[in-house]
Amino acid sequence: xxxxxxxxxxxxxxxxxxxxxxxxxxxxxxxxxxxxxxxxxxxxxxxxxxxxxxxxxxxxxxxxxxxxxxxxxxxxxxxxxxxxxxxxxxxxxxxxxxxxxxxxxxxxxxxxxxxxxxxxxxxxxxxxxxxxxxxxxxxxxxxxxxxxxxxxxxxxxxxxxxxxxxxxxxxxxxxxxxxxxxxxxxxxxxxxxxxxxxxxxxxxxxxxxxxxxxxxxxxxxxxxxxxxxxxxxxxxxxxxxxxxxxxxxxxxxxxxxxxxxxxxxxxxxxxxxxxxxxxxxxxxxxxxxxxxxxxxxxxxxxxxxxxxxxxxxxxxxxxxxxxxxxxxxxxxxxxxxxxxxxxxxxxxxxxxxxxxxxxxxxxxxxxxxxxxxxxxxxxxxxxxxxxxxxxxxxxxxxxxxxxxxxxxxxxxxxxxxxxxxxxxxxxxxxxxxxxxxxxxx
Amino acid sequence: xxxxxxxxxxxxxxxxxxxxxxxxxxxxxxxxxxxxxxxxxxxxxxxxxxxxxxxxxxxxxxxxxxxxxxxxxxxxxxxxxxxxxxxxxxxxxxxxxxxxxxxxxxxxxxxxxxxxxxxxxxxxxxxxxxxxxxxxxxxxxxxxxxxxxxxxxxxxxxxxxxxxxxxxxxxxxxxxxxxxxxxxxxxxxxxxxxxxxxxxxxxxxxxxxxxxxxxxxxxxxxxxxxxxxxxxxxxxxxxxxxxxxxxxxxxxxxxxxxxxxxxxxxxxxxxxxxxxxxxxxxxxxxxxxxxxxxxxxxxxxxxxxxxxxxxxxxxxxxxxxxxxxxxxxxxxxxxxxxxxxxxxxxxxxxxxxxxxxxxxxxxxxxxxxxxxxxxxxxxxxxxxxxxxxxxxxxxxxxxxxxxxxxxxxxxxxxxxxxxxxxxxxxxxxxxxxxxxxxxxxxxxxxxxxxxxxxxxxxxxxxxxxxxxxxxxx
Numbered sequence: 001x002x003x004x005x006x007x008x009x010x011x012x013x014x015x016x017x018x019x020x021x022x023x024x025x026x027x028x029x030x031x032x033x034x035x036x037x038x039x040x041x042x043x044x045x046x047x048x049x050x051x052x053x054x055x056x057x058x059x060x061x062x063x064x065x066x067x068x069x070x071x072x073x074x075x076x077x078x079x080x081x082x083x084x085x086x087x088x089x090x091x092x093x094x095x096x097x098x099x100x101x102x103x104x105x106x107x108x109x110x111x112x113x114x115x116x117x118x119x120x121x122x123x124x125x126x127x128x129x130x131x132x133x134x135x136x137x138x139x140x141x142x143x144x145x146x147x148x149x150x151x152x153x154x155x156x157x158x159x160x161x162x163x164x165x166x167x168x169x170x171x172x173x174x175x176x177x178x179x180x181x182x183x184x185x186x187x188x189x190x191x192x193x194x195x196x197x198x199x200x201x202x203x204x205x206x207x208x209x210x211x212x213x214x215x216x217x218x219x220x221x222x223x224x225x226x227x228x229x230x231x232x233x234x235x236x237x238x239x240x241x242x243x244x245x246x247x248x249x250x251x252x253x254x255x256x257x258x259x260x261x262x263x264x265x266x267x268x269x270x271x272x273x274x275x276x277x278x279x280x281x282x283x284x285x286x287x288x289x290x291x292x293x294x295x296x297x298x299x300x301x302x303x304x305x306x307x308x309x310x311x312x313x314x315x316x317x318x319x320x321x322x323x324x325x326x327x328x329x330x331x332x333x334x335x336x337x338x339x340x341x342x343x344x345x346x347x348x349x350x351x352x353x354x355x356x357x358x359x360x361x362x363x364x365x366x367x368x369x370x371x372x373x374x375x376x377x378x379x380x381x382x383x384x385x386x387x388x389x390x391x392x393x394x395x396x397x398x399x400x401x402x403x404x405x406x407x408x409x410x411x412x413x414x415x416x417x418x419x420x421x422x423x424x425x426x427x428x429x430x431x432x433x434x435x436x437x438x439x440x441x
Numbered sequence: 442x443x444x445x446x447x448x449x450x451x452x453x454x455x456x457x458x459x460x461x462x463x464x465x466x467x468x469x470x471x472x473x474x475x476x477x478x479x480x481x482x483x484x485x486x487x488x489x490x491x492x493x494x495x496x497x498x499x500x501x502x503x504x505x506x507x508x509x510x511x512x513x514x515x516x517x518x519x520x521x522x523x524x525x526x527x528x529x530x531x532x533x534x535x536x537x538x539x540x541x542x543x544x545x546x547x548x549x550x551x552x553x554x555x556x557x558x559x560x561x562x563x564x565x566x567x568x569x570x571x572x573x574x575x576x577x578x579x580x581x582x583x584x585x586x587x588x589x590x591x592x593x594x595x596x597x598x599x600x601x602x603x604x605x606x607x608x609x610x611x612x613x614x615x616x617x618x619x620x621x622x623x624x625x626x627x628x629x630x631x632x633x634x635x636x637x638x639x640x641x642x643x644x645x646x647x648x649x650x651x652x653x654x655x656x657x658x659x660x661x662x663x664x665x666x667x668x669x670x671x672x673x674x675x676x677x678x679x680x681x682x683x684x685x686x687x688x689x690x691x692x693x694x695x696x697x698x699x700x701x702x703x704x705x706x707x708x709x710x711x712x713x714x715x716x717x718x719x720x721x722x723x724x725x726x727x728x729x730x731x732x733x734x735x736x737x738x739x740x741x742x743x744x745x746x747x748x749x750x751x752x753x754x755x756x757x758x759x760x761x762x763x764x765x766x767x768x769x770x771x772x773x774x775x776x777x778x779x780x781x782x783x784x785x786x787x788x789x790x791x792x793x794x795x796x797x798x799x800x801x802x803x804x805x806x807x808x809x810x811x812x813x814x815x816x817x818x819x820x821x822x823x824x825x826x827x828x829x830x831x832x833x834x835x836x837x838x839x840x841x842x843x844x845x846x847x848x849x850x851x852x853x854x855x856x857x858x859x860x861x862x863x864x865x866x867x868x869x870x871x872x873x874x875x876x877x878x879x880x881x882x883x884x885x886x887x888x889x890x891x892x893x894x895x896x897x898x899x900x901x902x903x904x905x906x907x908x909x910x911x912x913x914x
Contacts (some may be wrong), residue, residue: 026834028832068752128789133791141613243610289603346552346553353505353573
């Protein structure tokens with residue numbers, strides 16, 4: 001079974017692509033409404049606008065009060081949320097199939113007839129600010145945020161999707177409406193259906209949603225490619241009373257249109273992509289230093305970061321960081337072995353069935369392909385490409401794409417306890433920044 | 442009985458006849474019952490002569506199989522000074538097996554494309570593997586081997602203790618919610634084994650010996666203390682033959698009598714105040730609640746849904762939206778074999794106090810004790826529970842998890858749908874009854890979390906909160 005085997009592309013609905021896979025296994029219907037734009041539409045200094053807008057649309061659909069809308073969604077046996085990323089936004093809706101018709105009425109109101117009331121926006125701003133304060137309790141989240149902020153710097157990928165305590169109060173109703181008018185045009189949308197409905201019904205729903213939206217030109221994503229972080233830079237995020245640390249190490253990673261993209265995915269699988277990969281073996285199994293030890297090669301429309309993640313106790317932070325840097329060096333210098341490559345290819349090919357074992361997952365991959373403008377055969381030839389990766393290609397991808405000279409290292413921990421050991425663990429450290437966990441410049 | 446059902450029964454009888462011919466008493470397989478699992482699926486229950494039970498649900502929706510092994514041992518079976526042993530042991534089950542070196546289990550499974558994991562909770566320990574359908578022989582072999590031929594050596598136990606200690610730092614010591622939840626249960630329970638955390642106290646984790654682990658393995662990891670839950674794209678006859686060969690020779694053991702110490706009724710409210718490096722106050726409350734199998738459990742769960750679940754719930758509307766005192770509210774009625782807790786977690790906004798939150802909760806609880814909840818509100822909460830159940834059944838792993846959980850806790854694998862039917866029959870009177878019976882201050886334990894002034898927030902500082910993707914609403 002391939003990713004797209006059962007997903008059909010129906011006739012476009014007024015310029016919006018329509019994807020469907022019918023499954024009668026459960027009396028559920030899932031509807032994803034994807035936009036090819038995300039938080040990058042936020043104006044400078046107004047970070048968080050798109051995310052606030054997505055929440056505002058749900059809360060003011062059809063000019064109704066938020067409580068009325070929430071009550072209606074629950075009564076129908078439905079759920080509705082939005083995921084906002086830098087390059088995309090997806091409204092995810094699921095409903096028990098007996099309530100589908102009434103739920104679609106509500107979706108039309110969310111998408112095309114939101115009230116966008118000023119009072120509700122102000123309430124949302126207050127809520128968001130409180131949530132930002134709460135998020136300081138999450139050490140892993142802190143590590144990810146500081147890493148992204150420092151890694152991408154002034155590049156748009158370094159900007160906050162959620163907004164900051166400074167930017168959120170600056171967002172006006174006009175800002176939200178401007179993003180709404182730019183983003184919610186038919187050409188910018190992809191509808192993806194799965195579950196207990198057929199093609200005719202899916203087409204009718206898509207047409208109805210599309211008819212409710214204006215035409216117009218979808219915004220162009222002119223984001224530049226990010227540049228590498230120069231030198232080895234350490235960011236120590238100081239938080240009191242930590243018994244352990246959160247360590248992220250990263251450099252620039254992959255782009256889906258790189259010729260060696262799949263080769264790097266395979267190499268990463270060997271290095272830190274599974275429970276028996278090198279990182280888990282060395283950090284967790286042999287030394288017991290961290291409960292988890294993984295590396296990651298995510299994608300976006302532009303090149304993303306490669307990162308390694310561990311969370312050793314404070315006493316082990318220095319040795320663990322040194323070990324990881326050594327492992328990255330060895331990966332680049334010595335590469336992976338033929339046996340490791342064969343193993344990783346078997347793992348990736350055989351386990352792929354779990355990425356496509358439900359209609360919703362298969363449609364989800366097709367939606368990603370459309371939203372992120374992946375190569376047309378990205379998923380249909382995914383397994384074939386994995387099987388074709390040679391040892392030389394895997395090792396070349398590591399040497400060419402991953403740097404051990406231009407690295408950002410982010411450590412969340414108690415600086416007075418771990419600072420010295422962490423600094424000493426990084427040879428050739430170009431700069432160190434110590435920043436309180438609740439402060440950034 | 443339909444003709445297809447009749448044919449299926451005859452074929453099963455023939456399969457069992459062939460299997461049982463010449464098999465040892467331990468290897469004899471008996472079909473016990475067919476259990477409905479929702480509107481379209483059925484679960485077959487078998488028992489081997491050695492006591493091993495099998496729940497099998499044939500599902501051809503994808504070419505994959507979920508293979509779960511549930512052991513009826515959890516942290517409730519531990520004792521003071523040895524807390525966390527069930528969880529540590531779960532980690533050790535991924536180590537060396539006779540004839541296979543440490544790490545080979547995971548390596549072979551991953552090479553086969555499998556996804557595997559495990560979890561330990563108060564009442565059970567479960568191991569789950571999801572595999573492509575053609576890899577069934579491998580997982581049967583590996584799982585049956587580790588049920589009886591695990592090898593435990595000092596270096597592995599020492600290393601795994603370090604891993605678990607780090608897991609504890611991650612989930613409890615450096616995690617506000619984990620730390621406070623642990624404190625809540627230790628405050629609420631003074632007799633029952635639910636008073637200690639599943640991950641165990643740090644001093645106990647550090648003190649375990651290889652002998653402790655071997656003793657635990659011999660005591661609890663036997664076929665008559667386990668249930669296999671298998672869901673997926675495999676024919677029943679072929680599966681039974683393979684399982685019979687792999688598990689049929691394993692001996693049963695004598696399980697110890699569980700030394701259960703019921704928790705005496707709590708007669709007075711207990712309050713604890715704790716300082717944490719956090720920016721805002723938190724309120725964590727635990728009301729003693731009925732066991733999962735209790736007649737009142739579905740009604741109390743539905744009441745929790747009305748009060749706390751979703752943006753339309755009463756407390757979300759009151760605390761987050763109307764009064765703007767809190768950032769989020771959550772609640773959870775413990776799904777355990779013995780009476781547990783109805784846990785509430787509320788995070789205050791800056792400048793607001795946990796006492797303010799508690800006062801609002803008390804007022805809302807008084808309302809549901811005085812006034813019947815409208816039928817529409819009850820139906821809405823029931824619809825949310827129905828959606829949650831259905832959404833959890835999309836994958837074979839989701840189905841196996843649901844079956845295994847209800848089998849281990851209630852002894853009825855199809856109880857998820859029974860509960861759904863029960864929930865649909867719950868009336869306003871039922872909700873009044875459980876509100877008046879359980880939501881009483883004398884039955885509750887309250888943790889007030891205060892920001893630690895030594896972990897001061899920079900005045901006027903600006904925080905940055907960026908992430909890859911952010912869910913909204």
